[in-house]
Amino acid sequence: MRAIRLHAFGPAENLLYEEIADPAPRRGQVRIRVEASGVHLIDVHLREGNAGGPLPVPDLPMTPGREVAGVVDAVGQGVDETLRGRRVVAHLGAASGGYAEQAIAAATSLHVIPDHLDAATAVAMIGTGRTAVAVLDIAAVTPADVVLVTAAAGGLGALLVQAAKAAGATVAGVAGGADKAERVLRLGADVAADYLAADWPGRITEALDGRGITVVLDSVGGGAGRTAMEQLDVGGRLILFGYSSGRLTDVTSADLAERGLTATWALRPTLLRRPGAMRELETRALAKAATGELTPLTTRFPLEKAAEAHRALIGRATVGKVVLVP
Numbered sequence: 476m477r478a479i480r481l482h483a484f485g486p487a488e489n490l491l492y493e494e495i496a497d498p499a500p501r502r503g504q505v506r507i508r509v510e511a512s513g514v515h516l517i518d519v520h521l522r523e524g525n526a527g528g529p530l531p532v533p534d535l536p537m538t539p540g541r542e543v544a545g546v547v548d549a550v551g552q553g554v555d556e557t558l559r560g561r562r563v564v565a566h567l568g569a570a571s572g573g574y575a576e577q578a579i580a581a582a583t584s585l586h587v588i589p590d591h592l593d594a595a596t597a598v599a600m601i602g603t604g605r606t607a608v609a610v611l612d613i614a615a616v617t618p619a620d621v622v623l624v625t626a627a628a629g630g631l632g633a634l635l636v637q638a639a640k641a642a643g644a645t646v647a648g649v650a651g652g653a654d655k656a657e658r659v660l661r662l663g664a665d666v667a668a669d670y671l672a673a674d675w676p677g678r679i680t681e682a683l684d685g686r687g688i689t690v691v692l693d694s695v696g697g698g699a700g701r702t703a704m705e706q707l708d709v710g711g712r713l714i715l716f717g718y719s720s721g722r723l724t725d726v727t728s729a730d731l732a733e734r735g736l737t738a739t740w741a742l743r744p745t746l747l748r749r750p751g752a753m754r755e756l757e758t759r760a761l762a763k764a765a766t767g768e769l770t771p772l773t774t775r776f777p778l779e780k781a782a783e784a785h786r787a788l789i790g791r792a793t794v795g796k797v798v799l800v801p
């Protein structure tokens with residue numbers, strides 16, 4: 476089969492499209508003929524060999540990718556034979572191996588894909604979608620809220636804009652570039668701004684016509700996250716769930732005390748460690764896509780263009796979830 480291989484940590488050019496042996500499933504595993512593979516910012520960090528993230532630096536050589544969708548074409552010992560031929564999606568966890576024409580997954584990690592969902596949509600929901608559901612549980616958005624979403628044209632932000640609007644809230648989204656801001660409006664946001672423009676907070680305030688922001692959903696961190704936090708009205712809620720800028724949003728106890736704010740890290744370790752919690756989130760995310768409640772945006776690249784996909788992702792040249800298609 477063909478797969479993306481990483482033999483040395485470093486730039487995107489180190490992602491090589493190579494021929495390797497077909498993998499064989501072991502006991503409790505299946506092999507998936509891959510139709511779509513998800514690309515995540517964590518993949519970029521692992522490719523660079525960065526330590527200190529949520530996953531350990533992998534041994535080399537390796538095939539990146541932790542989210543796959545496709546058709547089961549082989550099963551290992553102890554696995555139900557009726558899975559053969561089923562369209563499934565799985566999160567591979569720390570195992571990786573998704574940037575390939577075939578991938579191995581634990582049978583217990585599989586979700587059957589509803590007939591009307593394509594593979595790229597399923598991949599977007601198995602990872603990014605489950606995170607969105609976890610964030611929304613914590614945010615508890617109501618029709619009384621005015622919600623500001625950072626990176627609103629990204630894979631996660633696009634889902635949060637849709638969900639907040641569906642909950643009846645007034646939604647403001649910020650994204651990098653005028654085209655992306657326009658895309659955020661098409662997702663249903665009431666207000667959108669380009670955060671590359673220095674005056675974006677004023678534009679949001681003016682467009683809201685005096686209504687204060689009650690909830691900030693921030694995955695960017697750094698200066699952008701701090702600026703977003705500063706837009707919160709008295710008693711507002713800051714929900715943090717990432718730092719794509721490379722730095723956490725700087726929040727002090729004084730910030731909270733002066734305006735009665737609350738700050739919550741949405742991806743709670745207690746949740747992530749609870750047995751079955753991640754699978755429950757995945758199931759709920761896929762169900763929301765199946766009913767049309769949430770529709771992920773995707774930017775698709777051929778599998779052999781994985782290096783290009785990584786460059787586009789870190790260069791903020793994509794919208795929605797980045798997906799590789801063999």
